[in-house]
Amino acid sequence: xxxxxxxxxxxxxxxxxxxxxxxxxxxxxxxxxxxxxxxxxxxxxxxxxxxxxxxxxxxxxxxxxxxxxxxxxxxxxxxxxxxxxxxxxxxxxxxxxxxxxxxxxxxxxxxxx
Amino acid sequence: xxxxxxxxxxxxxxxxxxxxxxxxxxxxxxxxxxxxxxxxxxxxxxxxxxxxxxxxxxxxxxxxxxxxxxxxxxxxxxxxxxxxxxxxxxxxxxxxxxxxxxxxxxxxxxxxxx
Numbered sequence: 149x150x151x152x153x154x155x156x157x158x159x160x161x162x163x164x165x166x167x168x169x170x171x172x173x174x175x176x177x178x179x180x181x182x183x184x185x186x187x188x189x190x191x192x193x194x195x196x197x198x199x200x201x202x203x204x205x206x207x208x209x210x211x212x213x214x215x216x217x218x219x220x221x222x223x224x225x226x227x228x229x230x231x232x233x234x235x236x237x238x239x240x241x242x243x244x245x246x247x248x249x250x251x252x253x254x255x256x257x258x259x260x261x
Numbered sequence: 262x263x264x265x266x267x268x269x270x271x272x273x274x275x276x277x278x279x280x281x282x283x284x285x286x287x288x289x290x291x292x293x294x295x296x297x298x299x300x301x302x303x304x305x306x307x308x309x310x311x312x313x314x315x316x317x318x319x320x321x322x323x324x325x326x327x328x329x330x331x332x333x334x335x336x337x338x339x340x341x342x343x344x345x346x347x348x349x350x351x352x353x354x355x356x357x358x359x360x361x362x363x364x365x366x367x368x369x370x371x372x373x374x375x
Contacts, residue, residue, distance in 0.1 A: 196361060203361075
């Protein structure tokens with residue numbers, strides 16, 4: 149596609165529910181990244197994929213967070229048993245390869261009530 | 262602990278002023294430093310700096326990296342109201358395993374008054 153797209157753009161959920169966030173990277177980009185940005189904070193790096201593989205998952209905040217990428221394209225970030233502190237904007241980015249500039253999607257604003 | 266610190270936290274200037282934004286870093290396995298502009302949600306890429314002392318320019322924006330003193334600056338000359346945004350810098354880390362990691366600063370919020 150023309151740019152990185154994310155869905156949904158906004159998600160409101162109740163504490164304890166699971167949510168799934170989706171990212172469609174730019175076609176042909178092998179690297180895909182997930183970030184979290186809490187109100188007034190900088191970006192927190194969560195995980196990146198090279199192809200379908202995530203070399204390092206240590207940036208995920210807890211074991212309630214998981215991510216996968218299939219077909220070297222779409223990625224989903226899943227948060228299980230959401231907590232209020234999970235409320236944030238979740239940004240996805242992609243790049244041609246990990247050594248190139250990243251292009252960001254518009255983000256998903258998650259609100260956990 | 263790897264960290265990136267930006268200063269000032271916020272800045273208000275008038276159109277036509279020149280501003281300098283600072284980014285210092287303390288990270289292991291440093292690979293490069295990146296600058297982004299964030300106006301609403303999605304940051305947009307400005308510069309990637311890998312080598313020390315080489316200035317990168319794009320219009321009124323320029324940036325340089327000092328790998329000895331571990332900092333970078335972003336200069337904006339003849340500021341315009343459209344430059345109002347949060348400017349983020351990030352250190353890219355490359356581990357010997359071949360994996361990457363990014364550490365972002367909290368950003369500098371720039372407001373340019375007409």
